[in-house]
Amino acid sequence: MARASDESVALASVEDLEDLALRDDYALNPAYVEMVVDAADRSDTKRLRELIDALHPADIADLMGFLSSTYREELIPLLSPDDFAEVLSELEGSIREDILENVDPARLAAALGEMDSDDAADVVDDLEDDKKGAVLAAMSDVDRASIETALAYEDETAGRLMQREVMAAPQFWTVGQTIDHVRAAGDELPELFFDIYVVDPANKPLGAVAVSRLLQAKPDALLSAVMEPVTEIPVDMDQEEVAYIFDKYHLISAPVVEPGGRLVGQITVDDIVGVIQDESEEDMLALAGVSDPGRGASILDITRSRFWWLLINLGTAILASGVIAVYQGSIAKLAALAVLNPIAASMGGNAGTQTLTVAVRALATKELNAANILMTVWREVAVGLLNGVAFFVVIGAITFFWFHDPAMALVAGLAMIINLFAAAVAGILLPLALDKMGFDPAASSVVFLTTVTDCVGYFSFLGLATLIILR
Amino acid sequence: MARASDESVALASVEDLEDLALRDDYALNPAYVEMVVDAADRSDTKRLRELIDALHPADIADLMGFLSSTYREELIPLLSPDDFAEVLSELEGSIREDILENVDPARLAAALGEMDSDDAADVVDDLEDDKKGAVLAAMSDVDRASIETALAYEDETAGRLMQREVMAAPQFWTVGQTIDHVRAAGDELPELFFDIYVVDPANKPLGAVAVSRLLQAKPDALLSAVMEPVTEIPVDMDQEEVAYIFDKYHLISAPVVEPGGRLVGQITVDDIVGVIQDESEEDMLALAGVSDPGRGASILDITRSRFWWLLINLGTAILASGVIAVYQGSIAKLAALAVLNPIAASMGGNAGTQTLTVAVRALATKELNAANILMTVWREVAVGLLNGVAFFVVIGAITFFWFHDPAMALVAGLAMIINLFAAAVAGILLPLALDKMGFDPAASSVVFLTTVTDCVGYFSFLGLATLIILR
Numbered sequence: 001m002a003r004a005s006d007e008s009v010a011l012a013s014v015e016d017l018e019d020l021a022l023r024d025d026y027a028l029n030p031a032y033v034e035m036v037v038d039a040a041d042r043s044d045t046k047r048l049r050e051l052i053d054a055l056h057p058a059d060i061a062d063l064m065g066f067l068s069s070t071y072r073e074e075l076i077p078l079l080s081p082d083d084f085a086e087v088l089s090e091l092e093g094s095i096r097e098d099i100l101e102n103v104d105p106a107r108l109a110a111a112l113g114e115m116d117s118d119d120a121a122d123v124v125d126d127l128e129d130d131k132k133g134a135v136l137a138a139m140s141d142v143d144r145a146s147i148e149t150a151l152a153y154e155d156e157t158a159g160r161l162m163q164r165e166v167m168a169a170p171q172f173w174t175v176g177q178t179i180d181h182v183r184a185a186g187d188e189l190p191e192l193f194f195d196i197y198v199v200d201p202a203n204k205p206l207g208a209v210a211v212s213r214l215l216q217a218k219p220d221a222l223l224s225a226v227m228e229p230v231t232e233i234p235v236d237m238d239q240e241e242v243a244y245i246f247d248k249y250h251l252i253s254a255p256v257v258e259p260g261g262r263l264v265g266q267i268t269v270d271d272i273v274g275v276i277q278d279e280s281e282e283d284m285l286a287l288a289g290v291s292d293p294g295r296g297a298s299i300l301d302i303t304r305s306r307f308w309w310l311l312i313n314l315g316t317a318i319l320a321s322g323v324i325a326v327y328q329g330s331i332a333k334l335a336a337l338a339v340l341n342p343i344a345a346s347m348g349g350n351a352g353t354q355t356l357t358v359a360v361r362a363l364a365t366k367e368l369n370a371a372n373i374l375m376t377v378w379r380e381v382a383v384g385l386l387n388g389v390a391f392f393v394v395i396g397a398i399t400f401f402w403f404h405d406p407a408m409a410l411v412a413g414l415a416m417i418i419n420l421f422a423a424a425v426a427g428i429l430l431p432l433a434l435d436k437m438g439f440d441p442a443a444s445s446v447v448f449l450t451t452v453t454d455c456v457g458y459f460s461f462l463g464l465a466t467l468i469i470l471r
Numbered sequence: 472m473a474r475a476s477d478e479s480v481a482l483a484s485v486e487d488l489e490d491l492a493l494r495d496d497y498a499l500n501p502a503y504v505e506m507v508v509d510a511a512d513r514s515d516t517k518r519l520r521e522l523i524d525a526l527h528p529a530d531i532a533d534l535m536g537f538l539s540s541t542y543r544e545e546l547i548p549l550l551s552p553d554d555f556a557e558v559l560s561e562l563e564g565s566i567r568e569d570i571l572e573n574v575d576p577a578r579l580a581a582a583l584g585e586m587d588s589d590d591a592a593d594v595v596d597d598l599e600d601d602k603k604g605a606v607l608a609a610m611s612d613v614d615r616a617s618i619e620t621a622l623a624y625e626d627e628t629a630g631r632l633m634q635r636e637v638m639a640a641p642q643f644w645t646v647g648q649t650i651d652h653v654r655a656a657g658d659e660l661p662e663l664f665f666d667i668y669v670v671d672p673a674n675k676p677l678g679a680v681a682v683s684r685l686l687q688a689k690p691d692a693l694l695s696a697v698m699e700p701v702t703e704i705p706v707d708m709d710q711e712e713v714a715y716i717f718d719k720y721h722l723i724s725a726p727v728v729e730p731g732g733r734l735v736g737q738i739t740v741d742d743i744v745g746v747i748q749d750e751s752e753e754d755m756l757a758l759a760g761v762s763d764p765g766r767g768a769s770i771l772d773i774t775r776s777r778f779w780w781l782l783i784n785l786g787t788a789i790l791a792s793g794v795i796a797v798y799q800g801s802i803a804k805l806a807a808l809a810v811l812n813p814i815a816a817s818m819g820g821n822a823g824t825q826t827l828t829v830a831v832r833a834l835a836t837k838e839l840n841a842a843n844i845l846m847t848v849w850r851e852v853a854v855g856l857l858n859g860v861a862f863f864v865v866i867g868a869i870t871f872f873w874f875h876d877p878a879m880a881l882v883a884g885l886a887m888i889i890n891l892f893a894a895a896v897a898g899i900l901l902p903l904a905l906d907k908m909g910f911d912p913a914a915s916s917v918v919f920l921t922t923v924t925d926c927v928g929y930f931s932f933l934g935l936a937t938l939i940i941l942r
Contacts (some may be wrong), residue, residue, distance in 0.1 A: 025703075026716050029539060029839035058719045066842040167683075194665055194682045194723070211682040212664045213639075215653045231497075245497050247748060248529045250741040252665070252723070269740050270721040275719060276744060280751035287755065289821065289827035295838060299850055303857040306825050309820060310858060314865065317817040324810045331809045335802040338809035345813070346788040346925070347781060350760065356778050357759035361752060367766060370501035371537040378921045379770055387781060388776040394785065454817070465606045 017054035028059055033066045040071050047080050064095055072099060079314035081107070082224040085114035088123050094296035097126055105131065112147070116163045116191075118271065120471050121150035124129035142193070157234040158242050162256040162265035167199045169223055170204055176219030178209075194252045194268065198227045203262045205230055206254040226269035232257045235264055239275045244366065247274045283364060285359060286442040289313070312447055320345070320454035327462035330470055336403060337465050340412055343395065345457025350418035351387065352449045355427025360442045363435050377428050384424025388417035407469045415461035419453060426452040488525035499530055504537045511542050518547050530559035535566055536766040544569060552578070554655025556585035559594050565767035568597055576602065578607035583618070587634045589663075589742065592621035629713050630706040632746070633736035635726040636661040639668045640694055642677055642801040647690030649680075665723045665739065669698045675731045676701055676726040679698070703728045708737055710746045715837065717743045736902060754835060757913040760784070760829060783918055791925035797935035801941055808936050811883055814866065816928025819890035822858065823920045826851050826898030831913045834906050848899050859888035878940045886932035890924060 021032050039047040052060060052075060060083065064072050076099060079087060088096065088111060099333050100108070100123070112120045112135070123134060123145050146164055153159025169178045178196060182189065195208040207227030209217070217226045223471075231249055233242055245251065246269055256265040278414070285292055290310035293302045324331075324341065331338050334344045362368035368376055377442055398415035400406060430448050431441035492503050503522070503788040510518040523531060523546060531554065535543050547570060550558060559567065559582060571579070571594070583591045583606070594601060595618050607615050616848035617635055625631025638660055640649045649667060655658065678698030681686070688697045702720055704713055704727045715723065717740055727736040756763055764773045795802075795812065802809050830851075833839035839847055866885035871877060901919050902912035 018748060025712050025837070026719065027837040027840060028842070033842035058721075062719075062837075063840060064784065064841075098739075116766065118868065179686060182683075185687075189687075192723075193683055198583070200757075208713060209662055211686065212653075212660075215650060215682065215686070216656075216660075241496050245745050248497065249527065250529075252746075257831065269744065270723060273718050273721075273747060274745050275742065277751065277836075280748065280755065282759070284751065284755040284832065285828055288758070288824045290825040290828055292832070293829065295843070299853045299857070302850070303854045303861075306822070307858055307861060309825070310822055311865070313821045313860065314814070314818060317814045318816075321810050323816055324813070328806045328810060331802065332806035335799045335806070335809075338802045338806075338812065339792050339799060341809065342795070342813055342816075342925075343773055343785070343792055344789045346791075346921075347785060350784045351781055354761040354780070355761045357761055361755065361763070365748075366496070366533075367500040367536060369498060371499070371504040372766070382770045383621065383774045383777065386770070387778055390774075390778060391781065391785065394782070398789065441591065450817075454813075 006274040017050065021054055021059060028062045028066065030066075033063060034064065036067070036075075037071060039463065040074050043074075045078070049073065052078055057083050058090050059092035061087045064091060064099075069296075071096055072101060076103065077262065081110045082114055084177065085111040085119075089115055089119040090295050092296070093126075094294040096123070096166045098296055100127055100131070105134040106136050106138050109143075112139060113143045117146045117165070118161055118163050119151050121160065125151060125155070127201045138401050153235060156239045157235070158197035158233045158237040158239065158256050158267060159238050161267075161271050162233075162240060162267045163190060164236070166197060166255070167193045167195075167265055168203070168205075170225075171198050171200060171224040172224070173223050174219065175209075175214055175217045175221050175223065175226060178214065178223060179219070190266075190330045193266075193375045195230075195266075196223075197230070197255050197266070198223045198262060199263055205232055205257065205263050208253075208255070210252075230255055230262075231269060234259070242267060243272050243275045243279060247276065266324050280364070283360060283442040286440065287360065287446055289446060313450070314365050316447060316451040316454065319451060320458055323455050323458040324462065325336065327458075327466060330462060330466045333470055334465070336408070337462060340399065340408070340460055341458060344415040344419045345454045347416060347459045348423040348453030349450050351384065351420050352423035352453050353446070355384070355424050356431055356449055358443055359428050359431040360445070362429060363441055368432075373432065376434075380424045380428040381421070384420045384427075385417070391420065406471075408465070411464045411468055414464055417456065418460040419457045422456040423449075423453050472689070475497075484736075484812065488521065492525055492530060498512070499533045499537065501537075504534060507534065507538070508542060511545050514545075516549070517614045519546065522727055522809055523549055528554050529561050529633055532561035534556045537571075540767075544573060544578070547574065552581045553585055555614055556582040556590075560586055563765050563767070564597075565765040567594070569767055571598055571602070576605040577609050579606050580614075584614050585611060587637070588617045588621050588736075589634050592631065596622060596626070624706060625711045629686055629704045629710065629738060630707070630736075631707045631725050632713060632742050633704075633706070633738045634661060635736045637668060637734065637737045638664045638666075638725070639670045639676075639734055642669050642671060642698075643687040643696040644686045644694050645690065646680075646685055646692050646694065646697060647709060650690070651683060652808030653656050661737075664737075665695075666737075668701070668702075668726050668734060668737070669694045670734055676703060676734050678728070678730065679724075681723075699728055703732075704738060705730070711750050713738060714743050714746045716748060718747065744797050751835075754831060754913040758831065758917055760917060786924065787918060788873070789921040790922060791929055794926050794929040795933065798929075798937060801933060801937045804941055805936070807879070808933060811870065811879070812929060812932055814883065815886040815890045815932050817930045818862065818887060819894040820921050822855065822891050823894035823898040823924050824917070826855070826895050827916055830899050830902045831916070834902060837851060841904075844903065848903075851895045851899040852892070855891045858886070859891035862887045862891065874938075881937045882932065882939055885935055886928065888933040890928045893927040894920075894924050 021029060023029050036048065036051050039051060054061065054090065112123060124135065127135060151158060157171045167182065169181065193211065196212055197205050198207045198213060199210065200206055206224065206228045209223060209227050213226065231245055231251065231254055233254050235256050235258055251269060253266050255263050258264050258268055291305055293305065359368065392413035393415050396409045399412040400409035426449050432443045434441040434445055492500060494500050496591065498819045507519065507522050510522060526534065568580050583594060595606065621631060638653065640652065664682065666681055667685060668676050669680065673678055678702045680694060680698050684697065702716055702722065702725055704725050704730055706727050722737045722740060724737050727738055731733050744896060752763065763778055830839065863884035866887050867880045869881035870883040897920050901916045905912040905916055
């Protein structure tokens with residue numbers, strides 16, 4: 001999209017700005033980001049306000065990610081408390097922390113009062129300790145209590161994810177009674193809800209009625225007659241488990257219960273969408289040995305966080321070099337060995353990563369467990385052996401034409417079979433073992449895997465060459 | 472969990488079976504799978520029916536994934552049309568295709584009639600052509616027409632994802648009128664809905680009212696007064712874009728419109744959860760050069776699908792070996808070079824994968840675009856250089872203590888700086904370039920990356936060694 005000139009933009013109405021703001025794929029338009037930067041450079045507050053007003057809070061949060069800290073500071077005061085609250089809930093870690101450091105406690109307290117209890121607790125949790133006290137003190141007693149309750153649950157559990165506001169009704173109410181109650185009730189109901197939980201006198205959930213079903217049911221029917229079974233979420237359940245349940249049963253909302261079974265809140269699917277994004281992203285980044293720096297992270301932070309993974313990998317690379325060192329004498333006699341040496345190791349690394357990634361994913365989606373573990377291991381090993389045989393032929397032929405040496409071709413081919421077999425065994429057993437021991441199979445298995453495939457690759461090729469060619 | 476003996480299980484009530492069926496983490500209990508297998512082996516239909524009846528259709532679908540084809544064939548006839556429909560919607564690709572091959576067209580037609588139009592179209596799309604005709608012929612005209620309409624949209628677009636059943640009301644209706652309409656309406660409404668779309672006389676969406684808000688609004692208020700803005704989804708939008716919009720704006724449902732703007736259906740968030748899972752999984756698997764075989768895939772299919780990626784990687788490994796071959800003479804003079812040679816290449820591969828993975832993820836979440844591209848490239852290159860300097864020191868020291876040769880230490884260190892720099896440049900520019908050219912940056916960038924890091928790694932180490940040590 002061509003960048004609009006300042007003149008034409010100054011004439012644009014709010015609708016035009018809204019059209020300009022997003023590209024066809026609903027991502028923020030880079031040209032719009034530039035317009036914001038230009039206005040900020042000119043300290044044109046009126047213009048900045050127009051530009052911000054044309055954006056949905058989710059897009060303002062997105063915009064913050066594209067701006068440097070000084071520009072962000074200019075925008076924050078222009079947001080209404082409502083918008084500021086929504087932007088804060090949407091922002092990613094490092095940028096939010098940066099904004100929270102500089103914001104006035106009273107302004108923040110007002111914004112927190114506008115948020116759902118789960119989002120507010122998340123924000124408060126990000127505050128420095130001294131600031132946390134000031135902000136909590138500036139809040140109303142009710143808001144503070146609800147945030148403190150939420151913070152009492154551990155991070156990444158159902159208790160943190162849930163909102164305390166729910167619509168619950170006793171089992172002996174009729175549909176008509178319930179509708180009247182909803183009409184009369186005001187602020188204590190959630191802003192938006194999809195299910196009405198039917199509870200017994202001890203406040204334990206018995207079932208749920210979708211709001212659209214409530215509308216269609218006969219007014220004199222009892223809730224207990226129209227309700228459907230619910231899946232209860234224990235308050236201390238890990239959010240990854242919660243996401244699994246929502247995905248499996250296609251839930252829109254679910255009641256959260258205390259250990260005794262009492263209803264304490266609800267989780268809605270829109271919170272789960274974020275969790276699912278985060279969890280699969282985590283696995284993907286963990287496999288590459290990297291964490292999400294966030295757009296606000298400094299170069300030094302990123303360098304440091306990646307250094308450790310690279311250092312561990314250096315250790316394994318040196319270990320593998322130790323294997324080559326054992327056969328230094330063979331290489332001195334026949335330098336061609338050094339040329340072909342990395343091939344089997346590299347192929348093993350790739351084949352093992354294929355197996356490993358499929359296993360990590362199957363573990364995450366619970367498609368791999370005791371019921372099919374033997375079958376899965378056998379399948380991977382068989383695939384490794386079959387591809388080993390296939391590449392015995394391919395690399396054997398290539399080596400023969402390259403070096404005109406049948407013994408060298410045989411060695412390269414055998415090393416390939418051995419290493420693709422080892423890669424399959426390591427690729428499937430490592431994540432299973434790590435998972436069994438309670439570790440995250442995505443986080444550490446690649447290091448172990450490449451250690452195996454490098455060492456076995458070098459050892460089998462150089463060892464066989466020493467035995468067969470140099471004997 | 473200890474496996475229950477057959478006697479105790481025979482006495483168990485349906486509630487007990489339900490408790491047995493799932494583990495604490497809501498995954499299917501392996502012991503339960505074995506109970507099903509035992510009953511099937513004994514051809515105990517009564518027992519099988521009890522075991523199946525205790526399961527949610529989503530869990531029956533999960534169970535199918537753990538069973539071999541012959542056991543699955545025994546279970547299918549025991550399912551009610553309703554359950555069969557739900558199980559079919561839940562099943563993964565290869566297993567579903569296997570079941571569809573053997574099922575009676577009339578039975579399948581009945582099940583399809585029970586499904587949402589999007590799920591039914593998906594199933595029909597999986598049928599062999601001759602079977603497709605027979606099944607469609609066995610369906611009612613209305614059901615057939617709705618499936619044919621859905622199939623007219625391309626796979627993985629909003630049109631395929633949407634359900635045609637929507638609750639829409641004209642802008643001039645009051646809240647009370649709308650509620651009365653919902654009450655009176657029967658089958659033409661969706662089974663479950665969360666938003667009522669407000670449309671103009673041309674059936675174009677103007678806004679939406681959440682059902683819970685409708686309940687709370689004054690009965691004589693006009694819909695146009697209580698509605699909120701909606702985000703319209705074009706019918707030909709890619710499902711990945713749809714998922715992005717749902718995630719960004721926390722949508723529960725959204726109207727789908729034709730090119731002219733007319734409302735043709737709706738997408739609900741529970742369909743999106745599956746899309747998000749699939750899309751991030753696709754990226755993760757693509758980075759490892761592997762596709763999801765599904766639990767039903769044969770060993771030969773898997774071997775074949777992985778073979779091609781490995782073959783491409785063999786090509787790049789041989790290319791890199793060609794670089795070593797150039798320096799065969801140097802290695803013949805000093806075999807120690809072959810020992811250290813793989814280290815810089817391996818580190819470059821790891822560092823490049825870190826950069827690449829972060830970039831692929833940022834592109835997928837649209838956090839990386841023209842507005843911050845220069846900053847991001849600079850950041851990655853700076854991180855690469857800083858870690859290059861850090862590992863210059865580390866590997867330099869290690870090499871010095873290992874080989875007692877300062878020149879060798881210098882060469883190993885310099886090769887590390889050069890390769891970590893090259894890895895950063897390739898790791899960030901490759902996915903950006905592939906994305907710009909319209910390719911999936913997750914699918915092919917790893918091959919290019921390792922080609923760069925292997926070749927640059929070998930070339931810099933052996934080249935510098937030849938210049939500095941062997942001159």
